[in-house]
Each structure stands twice: as structure tokens, then as C-alpha cells.
Amino acid sequence: GAVVSQHPSWVICKSGTSVKIECRSLDFQATTMFWYRQFPKQSLMLMATSNEGSKATYEQGVEKDKFLINHASLTLSTLTVTSAHPEDSSFYICSAERAGGGSTDTQYFGPGTRLTVL
Amino acid sequence: GENVEQHPSTLSVQEGDSAVIKCTYSDSASNYFPWYKQELGKRPQLIIDIRSNVGEKKDQRIAVTLNKTAKHFSLHITETQPEDSAVYFCAASKGGYQKVTFGIGTKLQVIP
Numbered sequence: 001g002a003v004v005s006q007h008p009s010w011v012i013c014k015s016g017t018s019v020k021i022e023c024r025s026l027d028f029q030a031t032t033m034f035w036y037r038q039f040p041k042q043s044l045m046l047m048a049t050s051n052e053g054s055k056a057t058y059e060q061g062v063e064k065d066k067f068l069i070n071h072a073s074l075t076l077s078t079l080t081v082t083s084a085h086p087e088d089s090s091f092y093i094c095s096a097e098r099a100g101g102g103s104t105d106t107q108y109f110g111p112g113t114r115l116t117v118l
Numbered sequence: 119g120e121n122v123e124q125h126p127s128t129l130s131v132q133e134g135d136s137a138v139i140k141c142t143y144s145d146s147a148s149n150y151f152p153w154y155k156q157e158l159g160k161r162p163q164l165i166i167d168i169r170s171n172v173g174e175k176k177d178q179r180i181a182v183t184l185n186k187t188a189k190h191f192s193l194h195i196t197e198t199q200p201e202d203s204a205v206y207f208c209a210a211s212k213g214g215y216q217k218v219t220f221g222i223g224t225k226l227q228v229i230p
Binding site for chain 1: 161163207214215221
């Protein structure tokens with residue numbers, strides 16, 4: 001099956017610093033990746049859609065200057081949380097859909113990154 | 119945009135009994151409906167999905183039904199086992215690399 005990895009799996013940082021999270025599709029190419037955040041005992045909320053070679057599309061209410069997304073290749077998308085604050089502490093999960101040969105519609109999720117901002 | 123409602127938010131069943139989780143969606147253009155199981159601190163895992171050209175799909179103890187007219191879809195788990203305990207999310211999408219909208223989740227507890 002399709003494998004998506006994320007790095008790091010967890011990170012603790014000081015308020016005001018920036019944190020970069022990587023999402024990689026290991027055995028398939030993904031022109032589109034999605035970034036979600038999940039608060040404890042809550043659902044996955046889509047933050048943005050990351051498109052290879054173009055600007056990300058952000059959901060309403062998500063600050064694009066705070067959550068920088070770069071999708072430089074067909075297997076890698078990064079999310080940078082800039083000037084992180086305690087309220088940014090959350091579980092960040094990416095997902096990717098296999099590209100080429102017609103869409104299967106199925107999204108494969110990374111294992112998530114738990115961010116704690118002190 | 120799409121809105122997916124899911125209920126119940128929590129569900130407790132005795133081992134061996136069936137569990138049913140129901141969802142509704144708002145966007146008639148949605149045509150792909152996956153169900154995910156998420157254990158604590160782990161990634162959501164796709165357990166079954168259904169497309170709008172199908173009314174029902176079954177995979178061993180898990181089945182999903184879709185009523186396009188009513189914009190309802192449901193997950194049925196039969197002969198529940200303790201390892202079925204997890205949070206289950208329904209979702210809706212227009213497919214083809216489009217974003218997925220999730221329901222709030224149902225915490226299922228199977229009591230041995």
C-alpha cells in the first residue's frame with residue numbers, strides 16, 4: 001500500500017520560534033498533499049491544500065503567512081509554523097493522493113507530528 | 119462548502135453486538151465517502167470507502183451504505199471485538215484530488 005511519512009513525529013519548541021514539518025510520499029508521487037490539524041478529541045480540520053509547483057490553497061481562517069507550505073517535488077511537502085505560540089500546539093497530519101493513471105480518490109495519511117509550544 | 123455531520127459522538131456496545139454510525143453530507147456533488155479508524159495518537163486508517171455509483175459495500179464485518187437522495191451514509195460493524203475500539207470518522211469528497219471533509223468522529227468502545 002501507499003506509504004506517507006512525516007518528520008519529526010514530535011517536537012517541542014519555545015514560543016516565537018519556527019518549526020518545519022516534512023511530509024513525504026515514499027512509494028508514489030503526489031501532485032496534491034493536504035495538511036490537517038487535530039486538537040485532542042476533535043476531528044481533522046483541513047488547513048491547506050498543497051500543490052506541487054504552485055502556491056498552496058488555504059482554508060478560510062488559516063493564516064498563510066503563519067503556516068508556510070512548500071511543495072517542491074512530487075514526493076515532499078513541508079509545513080512551517082512560523083513564530084509558534086502555545087495555541088499552535090496540536091497534532092499536524094498530512095495526507096497524499098497517488099498521482100497518475102486516474103485518481104483513486106483515496107488519501108493516505110502520514111503518522112502525524114505532535115507540536116508542543118512552550 | 120461541504121458539511122458532514124456524524125452521530126453518535128460516543129457509542130458503547132457489548133462484544134459481539136453490532137455498531138452503527140451515521141453521517142449526512144450537504145454537497146450533492148460529493149461522490150466519494152471514505153471511513154477512517156483512528157487509534158489514539160495514530161494516523162487515520164482507511165477501513166472502507168464507497169462511491170456514489172454504489173449503494174452498499176461490504177468487507178468482512180464492515181459494511182457501508184449510501185443513500186444519495188437523502189445524502190446519508192452509514193457504517194455498520196458486526197460481531198464487534200475489543201480491537202474495534204477506536205474513533206471512527208466519516209468523510210466526504212468530490213474525489214479526484216479534492217479535499218476531504220471529515221465528520222466530528224465517533225468514539226466506539228467495545229466492552230468485553
